[in-house]
Amino acid sequence: MARLNILRYPDPRLHTVARPVAAVDGRIRQLVDDLLETMYANDGVGLAATQVDVHERVLVMDTSEQRDQPLVMINPEITWRSDDFAVAEEGCLSVPQIYDRVERHARVKVQALGRDGQPFELDAEGLQAVCVQHEMDHLQGKVFVEYLSALKRDRIRTKLLKKTRDELRDR
Numbered sequence: 001m002a003r004l005n006i007l008r009y010p011d012p013r014l015h016t017v018a019r020p021v022a023a024v025d026g027r028i029r030q031l032v033d034d035l036l037e038t039m040y041a042n043d044g045v046g047l048a049a050t051q052v053d054v055h056e057r058v059l060v061m062d063t064s065e066q067r068d069q070p071l072v073m074i075n076p077e078i079t080w081r082s083d084d085f086a087v088a089e090e091g092c093l094s095v096p097q098i099y100d101r102v103e104r105h106a107r108v109k110v111q112a113l114g115r116d117g118q119p120f121e122l123d124a125e126g127l128q129a130v131c132v133q134h135e136m137d138h139l140q141g142k143v144f145v146e147y148l149s150a151l152k153r154d155r156i157r158t159k160l161l162k163k164t165r166d167e168l169r170d171r
């Protein structure tokens, strides 16, 4: 297991579109384990491979209260979206300390392969529905700030570039 480095917005690599996984082999299982370790170490409720600069369709989530229900989705595809939408406050490990409201489908069904390579379907609502849509956006190269106004996005970009510069100077 290893903790992986998380790309920070506005890193252009966050806009890479991930390719499907051809086979759930030992390399993919290692990636899954590293994603879970990295997600838990950073107190995240989800993490997409894109965020650790691996551009394959793999994501992990855990929206349980006890943080003891890891969910692994390989080659996830949304098979159904509710007609109704919900607005929720979102954050992102790639956009640290920025939180804003995003509107998404209230419920989605997602088909994917698990860590064992077996297909399953997830019927998600609430935080889990928000999270799986947020993670699947990452796999398409999309970060939640792209739903915000250009003005907000520019302010976020400037703030995070300054933060990264300050951290590098202080090392």
Ligand code: GNR
Residues within 6 Å of the ligand: 043, 044, 045, 046, 047, 048, 051, 089, 090, 091, 092, 093, 094, 130, 131, 134, 135, 138
């Ligand atoms: O940890 C996370 N919390 C969160 C809160 C509201 C909506 C989405 C998320 S996902 C985020 C982790 C992350 O960046 N996943 O890509």
Ligand code: NI
Residues within 6 Å of the ligand: 091, 092, 093, 094, 134, 138
């Ligand atoms: Ni994110």
